[in-house]
Amino acid sequence: MRELPVLSIVIPCYNEEKVLPVTAPEFLGELEHLAGRGKISKDSYILFVNDGSKDATWDIIKNLSLENPHFRGISQSRNRGHQNAVLAGLMDARKRADITISIDCDGQDDIHAMEAMVDAYHGGADVVYGVRSKRTTDTFFKRFTAESFYRLMNWMGAEVVFNHADYRLLSSRVLDALAQFKEVNIFLRGMVPLIGFNSTSVYYERHERLAGESHYPLKKMIALAFDGITSLSIRPIRMITGVGALISVLGLIAILWAIIMRVSGNTVDGWASLVCIVAFLGGIQLLCLGIIGEYVGKTYLETKGRPRYIxxxxxxxENVREKGNIDDRSNLL
Incomplete structure (x- = not known):
């Protein structure tokens, strides 16, 4: 008989003092439910990752761990962003758990979908994506921007699962493979599909945030999309090449036309048209330089090899592994 897997529920937290007291008991209840039904080991646990919170989040996590041994926590030395926090938790759980489920702590993702994820794992899946079945609770603007985000990502060459965020189950061998990805610019939604292995999806309805405020406004969504595209795809560079080739052809045609008009003596003063052309080409050049500069900047950061989290x-x-042990690389990644 297959030994019951140890599950680690990885939960990134940033300024979540209002919502943690509400959702922590729900996570614990689901963990105990799964263990009680014989689907996971009773040694399974919940791992909170404090992402440099400025409020009482870390104090709450420490108190929870004292109240119940199934609660554990690690704290980053400073705020490094959601993706780095998730990665920190996954790598910390890699040598302690057989499977991990990453989920946000705001209660919006349906925690009861975890049972279907674990069932899919027992059925042979190494990756189980939590996918929103519908967005009826979202405003039109939120729904439009979110769906546009996923379509833009795929169109730009960054392979992502439509309507999937960071709610997913990963087996230990997938985590071992993920640990081999050394890039500093992290976009897990696009990195996990690159790993491969047998995968499936579990569909659920998303709820309203139980407390606190969202940490992902439109500005951050746009920044996340831009980071994901430039981290996983070179299609924008190729598009610049295509635009440059097209403008070069049009420019050559314009030069030939200007020569013909000059020879025929039909030229007139063209101050307005000249200004328009210069402004258009200047804008295109600056945009292209900006995109190229983004890639150069990311290359610069990658070559530094700085820790992705500390x-x-x-x-x-919590037992800290022996310093220098290969299993403790989570502090250095």
Whole structure:
């Protein structure tokens, strides 16, 4: 009989003092439910990752760990962003758990979908994506921008699962493969599909945030999309090449036309048209330089090889692995 897997529920937290007391008992209840039904080991646990919160989030996590041994926590030395926080939790759980489920702590993702994810794992899946079945609770603007985000990502060459964020189950061998990805610019939604292995999806309805405020306004969504595209695809560079070739052809035609008009003596003063052309080409050139500069900047950051996160503290009772041990690379990634 197959040994029951140890599950680690990885939950990134940034300034979540209002919502944590509400959702932590729900996560614990689902963990106990799965263990009680014999689907996961009773040694399974919940791992909170404090992403440099400025409020009482870390104090709440420490208190939770003292109240119940199924609660654990690690704290980053500073705020490094949602994706780095998720990665920190996944890599910390890699040598302690057989499977991980990453989920946000705001209660919007349906925690009861975890059971279907674990069932899919027992059925042979190494990756199980949590996918929103519909967006009826979203405003038109939110729905339009979110769906446009996924379409833009795929069109630009960054392979992502439509309507999937960071709610997913990963097996230990997928985590081992993910640990081999060394890039500093992290976009897990696009990196996980690159790993491969047998995957499936579980569909669920998303709820309203239980407390607190969203940390992903439109500005951050646009920044996330731009980071994902430039981290996973070179299609924008190729598009620049195509635009440059097209403008060159049009420019050559315009030069020939100007020569013909000059020879025929039909030229007139063209100040307005000249200004328009210069302004248009100047704008295109600056845009192209900006996109190229983004890639150059990312290359610069990658060559530095800086840590993607640094764990500064663990909840009481957490055993820190021996310094220098290969299993403790989570502090250095």
């Amino acid at each position: 764990i500064s503290e663990r909840t009481p009772g």
